[in-house]
Amino acid sequence: MVNKKRVIQFKTPVYVEERGTAVGPKEGSGPLGHGFDYVFPSLLCGEKDWQTAEKKMTEKAITYCLHKQRLKDNHLDLFIAGDLTNQSTVSSQIARNLHVPFIGSYSACATAIENCIVAGMWINGGGARHVLCASSSHIGGCEKQFRFPIEFAQQKPDTAQTTVTGAGAIILGRHQSMIQMTEGLLGKVIDLGINNPYELGAAMAPAAADTLLTYLQETEQKPSDFDLILTGDLARSGSEIFKKLLREHGVIVSENYDDCGVMMYGTNQQVLAGGSGAGCCATVVFGHIFNEMLANRLKRVLIIATGALHSANTVQQHKTIPCIAHAVVFERRGN
Amino acid sequence: MVNKKRVIQFKTPVYVEERGTAVGPKEGSGPLGHGFDYVFPSLLCGEKDWQTAEKKMTEKAITYCLHKQRLKDNHLDLFIAGDLTNQSTVSSQIARNLHVPFIGSYSACATAIENCIVAGMWINGGGARHVLCASSSHIGGCEKQFRFPIEFAQQKPDTAQTTVTGAGAIILGRHQSMIQMTEGLLGKVIDLGINNPYELGAAMAPAAADTLLTYLQETEQKPSDFDLILTGDLARSGSEIFKKLLREHGVIVSENYDDCGVMMYGTNQQVLAGGSGAGCCATVVFGHIFNEMLANRLKRVLIIATGALHSANTVQQHKTIPCIAHAVVFERRGN
Numbered sequence: 001m002v003n004k005k006r007v008i009q010f011k012t013p014v015y016v017e018e019r020g021t022a023v024g025p026k027e028g029s030g031p032l033g034h035g036f037d038y039v040f041p042s043l044l045c046g047e048k049d050w051q052t053a054e055k056k057m058t059e060k061a062i063t064y065c066l067h068k069q070r071l072k073d074n075h076l077d078l079f080i081a082g083d084l085t086n087q088s089t090v091s092s093q094i095a096r097n098l099h100v101p102f103i104g105s106y107s108a109c110a111t112a113i114e115n116c117i118v119a120g121m122w123i124n125g126g127g128a129r130h131v132l133c134a135s136s137s138h139i140g141g142c143e144k145q146f147r148f149p150i151e152f153a154q155q156k157p158d159t160a161q162t163t164v165t166g167a168g169a170i171i172l173g174r175h176q177s178m179i180q181m182t183e184g185l186l187g188k189v190i191d192l193g194i195n196n197p198y199e200l201g202a203a204m205a206p207a208a209a210d211t212l213l214t215y216l217q218e219t220e221q222k223p224s225d226f227d228l229i230l231t232g233d234l235a236r237s238g239s240e241i242f243k244k245l246l247r248e249h250g251v252i253v254s255e256n257y258d259d260c261g262v263m264m265y266g267t268n269q270q271v272l273a274g275g276s277g278a279g280c281c282a283t284v285v286f287g288h289i290f291n292e293m294l295a296n297r298l299k300r301v302l303i304i305a306t307g308a309l310h311s312a313n314t315v316q317q318h319k320t321i322p323c324i325a326h327a328v329v330f331e332r333r334g335n
Numbered sequence: 336m337v338n339k340k341r342v343i344q345f346k347t348p349v350y351v352e353e354r355g356t357a358v359g360p361k362e363g364s365g366p367l368g369h370g371f372d373y374v375f376p377s378l379l380c381g382e383k384d385w386q387t388a389e390k391k392m393t394e395k396a397i398t399y400c401l402h403k404q405r406l407k408d409n410h411l412d413l414f415i416a417g418d419l420t421n422q423s424t425v426s427s428q429i430a431r432n433l434h435v436p437f438i439g440s441y442s443a444c445a446t447a448i449e450n451c452i453v454a455g456m457w458i459n460g461g462g463a464r465h466v467l468c469a470s471s472s473h474i475g476g477c478e479k480q481f482r483f484p485i486e487f488a489q490q491k492p493d494t495a496q497t498t499v500t501g502a503g504a505i506i507l508g509r510h511q512s513m514i515q516m517t518e519g520l521l522g523k524v525i526d527l528g529i530n531n532p533y534e535l536g537a538a539m540a541p542a543a544a545d546t547l548l549t550y551l552q553e554t555e556q557k558p559s560d561f562d563l564i565l566t567g568d569l570a571r572s573g574s575e576i577f578k579k580l581l582r583e584h585g586v587i588v589s590e591n592y593d594d595c596g597v598m599m600y601g602t603n604q605q606v607l608a609g610g611s612g613a614g615c616c617a618t619v620v621f622g623h624i625f626n627e628m629l630a631n632r633l634k635r636v637l638i639i640a641t642g643a644l645h646s647a648n649t650v651q652q653h654k655t656i657p658c659i660a661h662a663v664v665f666e667r668r669g670n
Contacts, residue, residue, distance in 0.1 A: 088644075092657045186437065189433075324430075
């Protein structure tokens, strides 16, 4: 019997060559607002529909990514992207303008990190030197598609989350930089029977716990080996369940644990349990967290991106919600 | 300036360890029907809704894949899957029962081949030894979601295609077998301005031509170097446009060219221009084509899977349809 390890150690070093973020007005006025590259003053971003607004936002994030390093898209070997719109059309429409070989991905709100892991493996396998990844979400598009149009002003329970309007782009590659992606772990799909789309934190927490426990066990590390362990979008209620599940396995995470969906908004912002969406983890990590790493306030960070793999259709069919959590480790190089 | 080659040569050999296919009644009674592992006698596959029927069909294909080799799912290192349902929920619900690390993919009808290329890179990069890939489509689910429920009996033009009800699964890995995946080429997204979802063959043909021309140019090969060049689902109208586009570049494909969407159905079956859908290329290649290769009637086959990256929403917005085509080469080993 072969001892199968799930943690991937990137043998060819994979660096964060560049990153770009663009968000909506609510995210821009939150506590992390100053850390994003661009804040759109309106949800429509000057467009006529939510999907085109989301596309514009992602293109803005990609433009920052490319222009900071004066790169052109012919520098890139591969584009990996996914989003929450049906058939991931925002990403496909962006790919149309990039003229770069394209992999479409879907891992719900964990898409940003699925993309990073696939990019890392591509770089390791010799198939690419520079890979652009993008993911996004938009509250207008998501509410309309998964629930009701926002104009309907639907009332929701406290455990419901607010979709982050934001897009994150990253270029991973072989050019040395200050931040390195050293390890990755693809999650298994876990479904403990929750079928309420207003309880996504509770639905996703077991997947996040499974991924963290697998990671710690395989690498023989403890939570204190990281400056920060960060879940993607469990929000307040889901984070508590995540910590409780870990305690049941004798693992305590507290001071060095946070959640992107909790960090994104201030306590004065009406966001129910906190943020969610494929843009949540992407903007918080590629924006705020990388800023903190560059400023040497964080050196080693474990990201556990969480995704709920449901649709409006499966909710109407009362199907339970399969969830996933993918993990990567980012490390600051040097002092 | 570095000469960037897009064709990926898999340095670590990647073999087709096993494959499984399951289709609906119309596909089963077509000219390739005898080559599929399982034919469901009804479109609902004994279930109550189209999505659950599609899930059952894909699980059947996976079961054949695993049982032919007496494999268990703990043999697998990775599961890669995608389908046409919103948020790819059929694939996610299957992943829930597999307990294998999961990558969600989306490349519309080209998903089967996107999966193969990602799996190949994963095996090359040392991240996995055995990768299960699956993709599927179902006419009931697709018509309801992209157009109108089939009960509505919508009239369509001759260029419209019939969604294949079928699922294909494949295990790619390091165990030597008769069929090897030797090369891959990820497509760029191309959109020449067609916004009519009943003209998908015409929309996708330029992407297929771009991928084939890039492949031939980079590898300095000619169409006659293959026993068969096979597009995924251009169907009759799209195939003619594909051949015309190639002729404009001085490339002639004729005797050794075919299209999965054309091959799937007999001329007596009412399917308009032919088959389409993520299950089309997957079942024809993993079923019929691999059978022909094992029987030594085909030795070297170039598959160009085609995908139209639109949604019901983008169609209603009159947006043009971005299209993609991914290519792989399968070769029979030995005599």
